Amino acid sequence: MPPSAPAPSALLLATRVLARQRWRFAALLTLCMVGVYFGFIGLVAFRPTLLATPLGDGLTLGIVLGALVIVAAWLLTWRYVSWANRVYDPALLALRATQQAARDATATNNARETP
């Protein structure tokens, strides 16, 4: 272990916080997708008559909901990517910069200690 152990450990803690944040958000969005899709499949399987409800000429609730599943998939991926671009990536870059700085410091220390 390099002498500057406390610094990387603080970095690691910050990394874990960020990772947990990503994991929570990803899990939430996954649950949304699972809920939307299996909600739709559940209606198809158990409430087909409800989906037969006509919505004006040429449309039924089933067709609209089916198309909305695809739209929901788009919106959820867009939501995740925009969050990642806005929040996750800048935080990640900052952490990686800290990691690099800690490494450089360790390298300098080591170079100083070696005669």
Place this chain on the structure above:
Amino acid sequence: MITTLPLLVLQTVGAAASPATGPAMHTAIGTPDRTAIAFFGVFIALTLGITYWAARRTNTAEHFYVAGSSVTAGQNGFALAGDYMSAASFLGIAGLVSTSGFDGLIYSTGWLVGWPVVLFLIAEPLRNLGRYTFADVVAARLDPVPVRIGAAYGTLATITFYLIAQMVGAGSLIRLLFGIPYETAVVIVGLAMMAYVLFGGMLATTWVQIVKAVLLLGGASLLAVLVLSRFQFDPRVLFAAAAAQYGTGVLNPGKLVANPYDALSLGLALMFGTAGLPHILMRFYTVPDARTARRSVFYATGLIGFFYLMTFILGFGAMVLVGPDAIKAVDAGGNMAAPMLAELLGGRPFLGFIAAVAFATILAVVAGLALSGAAAISHDLWASVVRQGNPRPGEELKVARLATIALALLAMVLGIAFKGQNVAFMVGLAFAIAASANFPALVLSVFWRRTSTAGATASMVLGTTSTLVLIALSPAVQIDLLHKTDAFFPLKNPALITIPLSFATGVLVSLLFPDRDADARYAALETRLLLGAD
């Protein structure tokens, strides 16, 4: 009936002796067509040209497997879409909608919803931890030998069943579209796929996928615009015309969903199978970093969703303009709905173009499959297990190329051996294996630090084996294939049982048999998993 995937169509294609001309519409389908063969010739020439260009840049294992990780997000988005949208999606869903109406939408949505899951859970950690195969990620902090054997087992099982389905589909469809004999078609597909992968590696395979995705999206869009031009560019007018002609029932859930638990099981397989398909997962290593991987899934989800929305226009368009009876007269499974629609709207040249697009579609998918299968053999089994992680210089690439030849030959032999068989259960099986064998081990190893070597291996081995066994006992094999009166296992797709079983096995075995130095290994890897490679 819901477990019969759109590719079910190919079952009946195989069974139908020779394509008969439909009574309602005169069609050139099934006769050797010069335009179709010319378009196909252009595609082959173009892709072989790409392969020649790529071959000069493919001289290391790194280039062979992942194109030197130099693919951009946009390129990989198209390539992912190309790898994923098979002829089953194009011809199968359009055919299903044209003959059954609403029920086809279940497949259109099911095949898309796996992508957000890939994005949220898999893409970034996979890119951070792995190099060539998904087993890299599972094996990263575990004992590589048992884990890679288990992963190769799951990968090769998935690939084999996927390959058989595509080859049998290729032979049947091409006989229908071009009038070429079944065996010849299978051999052509096998040889072209071998050439792409063997010489051009991942770079050629990626560009074949991109060309194919552009052709498929372009062809389908053009067809959809031509359909909508007959209906005031309003899908509602099209749907109303379908309801007026064939009853409002075509806009509602129908007979396809007989058993709700079958529907649920298939839904699970489709949703989580995508996140376990080896040839899809491998594509994330072709981009430079996790951020690019993320963006590429975003593009792919957009393209694939757009495509599946269009299949609905194509399906109802074929229903109204061509008619279900005429479609079924040419092919009982409905496979020829989109090509017949093309012939009706754009004449014989457009039919030729759409036929060539369908052939290109199959070709590209089998190339991606063969490459990921070859990587499982050369990288997971040879380099990591046989050579204990220290292959001789250049050896791994040689083994990968030999494995490609072996897989291409195997695909041709199996394609001919399974001629006329019901391939529906094979695609369902491929998705179910991917969802039960690969996906749980991948998720556990990434998100649960107590995952152990024994747990991950048991999850992959049991996930694969239980899926194979339950499919063998399912109605799809027992009743449809072996013509018995009843089946031991009620569900056509076992994912409802095997995915939870695989997760439970992974957790339980990990708790019972933990690795001794697990904490140290996890700590050594944690920063790379979370922050990305240096």
